Amino acid sequence: MAGRSDQSNLSRVRGTLGFHEKAWELQNRNDMEKNGQVDLNQFVGNGEWEHLYDEVQILEETKMSDEERLRAAVPALLSWFSGHARILPWREQPTPYRVWLSEIMLQQTRVEAVKPYFERFIAALPDIAALAEAEEDQLLKLWEGLGYYSRVRNLNRSAKQVMEEHGGELPADHQKLLKLPGIGSYTAGAIASIAFGQKVPAVDGNVLRVISRVLKSREDISELSTKKAMEILLERVMPADAPGNFNQALMEVGATVCIPRGEPLCEECPFYTLCLSRRDGLTGEIPVKKAAKARRVEERTVFLITDGRRVAVRKRPEKGLLAGLYEFPNDLGWLNEQGGAEQLGQWLSEQEKLFGKLRGINSIPVTGDEHAACKIRCAGDATHIFSHVEWRMKGYIIQFPEAGLDELKDNWKQISGIAETVFLADAEELKTRYAIPNAFRAYTEKIAELLNKDRN
Numbered sequence: 470m471a472g473r474s475d476q477s478n479l480s481r482v483r484g485t486l487g488f489h490e491k492a493w494e495l496q497n498r499n500d501m502e503k504n505g506q507v508d509l510n511q512f513v514g515n516g517e518w519e520h521l522y523d524e525v526q527i528l529e530e531t532k533m534s535d536e537e538r539l540r541a542a543v544p545a546l547l548s549w550f551s552g553h554a555r556i557l558p559w560r561e562q563p564t565p566y567r568v569w570l571s572e573i574m575l576q577q578t579r580v581e582a583v584k585p586y587f588e589r590f591i592a593a594l595p596d597i598a599a600l601a602e603a604e605e606d607q608l609l610k611l612w613e614g615l616g617y618y619s620r621v622r623n624l625n626r627s628a629k630q631v632m633e634e635h636g637g638e639l640p641a642d643h644q645k646l647l648k649l650p651g652i653g654s655y656t657a658g659a660i661a662s663i664a665f666g667q668k669v670p671a672v673d674g675n676v677l678r679v680i681s682r683v684l685k686s687r688e689d690i691s692e693l694s695t696k697k698a699m700e701i702l703l704e705r706v707m708p709a710d711a712p713g714n715f716n717q718a719l720m721e722v723g724a725t726v727c728i729p730r731g732e733p734l735c736e737e738c739p740f741y742t743l744c745l746s747r748r749d750g751l752t753g754e755i756p757v758k759k760a761a762k763a764r765r766v767e768e769r770t771v772f773l774i775t776d777g778r779r780v781a782v783r784k785r786p787e788k789g790l791l792a793g794l795y796e797f798p799n800d801l802g803w804l805n806e807q808g809g810a811e812q813l814g815q816w817l818s819e820q821e822k823l824f825g826k827l828r829g830i831n832s833i834p835v836t837g838d839e840h841a842a843c844k845i846r847c848a849g850d851a852t853h854i855f856s857h858v859e860w861r862m863k864g865y866i867i868q869f870p871e872a873g874l875d876e877l878k879d880n881w882k883q884i885s886g887i888a889e890t891v892f893l894a895d896a897e898e899l900k901t902r903y904a905i906p907n908a909f910r911a912y913t914e915k916i917a918e919l920l921n922k923d924r925n
């Protein structure tokens with residue numbers, strides 16, 4: 470029986486392109502599966518001696534515990550990361566503040582989308598003291614379009630807490646980090662390991678997917694218990710001298726190789742040999758994740774009330790979805806063009822005394838009526854998907870002559886159905902001052918085009 474003494478030949482074989490295919494073809498033989506062993510002598514003399522080495526290695530790997538399997542992968546994982554780590558702005562100087570900010574921005578957001586936001590945010594608020602002092606409108610504007618705006622509010626609250634309790638420096642302690650608003654076990658683990666070199670795992674959705682596949686685990690990754698168990702396992706196997714790189718390498722595999730949608734790129738993966746889901750063709754079934762609850766669908770009508778120079782904007786309530794951001798007045802339900810006019814007319818008629826000039830607006834068929842006080846035209850449909858609700862919107866441009874809108878503006882606060890916070894913003898203010906969420910992007914673009922056109 471051949472031994473494993475000829476390591477140089479084994480290395481040579483492993484270096485050939487076909488190594489993995491040969492290895493796994495043998496691994497999948499029924500007799501190996503059933504008995505956990507093969508008659509290695511059957512290969513001697515047939516010119517394929519290298520299989521013997523592969524067989525032995527695979528058999529050893531098959532018997533590994535989860536911990537042994539992951540531990541065995543660490544050298545390849547770290548080596549792969551040193552050659553494949555993407556160059557990212559926050560990796561250039563991994564200070565605690567930069568790591569923290571990047572990890573918060575990266576939650577539910579793609580790396581490519583985060584990059585410009587990160588650069589802009591750091592330029593505007595270069596340290597924790599500046600973040601603590603920032604006004605909410607500035608924070609929301611810097612975050613505009615990233616979504617999940619509670620993240621930036623929590624950053625601000627945490628920064629204030631860090632200034633008060635930790636002298637302006639993020640604490641180099643996993644437990645203390647967990648006490649800051651918006652920092653959960655993943656973010657605390659990422660900051661502690663990457664910025665402070667502490668041996669703490671950072672398990673996010675990417676890592677859950679990769680490890681579940683490597684170990685062929687069918688535990689539901691949406692369960693907290695699954696995440697906890699994975700944290701315990703990873704803490705045991707992560708190297709004390711490179712915890713930050715270990716965590717980042719796992720995240721990188723999840724983001725670039727063992728990708729969330731589509732076929733994983735197993736040929737490029739440092740877990741190739743050890744991954745049980747790849748070996749057994751189970752990457753379509755693993756990870757297991759219970760189906761998310763169906764989203765509620767809301768139909769909405771959005772009103773772009775403008776005089777060609779300014780548009781009506783209002784601030785959303787301080788609590789709930791998109792809290793504190795700005796939006797175009799909108800209401801539940803779809804209105805057709807006539808309905809849009811009626812809705813507006815309803816608002817206005819309640820204040821009829823205040824709007825003598827606009828009296829009779831209920832009757833306007835508006836579109837194309839040269840004598841109407843305002844004109845309504847379609848601004849198109851748009852859909853925006855939040856985690857629990859989906860907005861299906863129909864938009865209308867309601868164009869006033871300038872004087873009419875000024876009169877309307879003077880009495881905005883008294884118009885029933887339009888929040889007290891409605892005001893008029895011009896193109897420059899829309900661009901630089903008021904944070905309007907992505908949900909309204911189609912309409913923001915449309916109205917910006919219109920305001921800019923009229924300005925030029």
Ligand code: SF4
Binds near residue numbers: 679683733734747
């Ligand atoms: S081998 Fe394939 S399935 Fe396994 S971790 Fe790598 S990319 Fe994912």
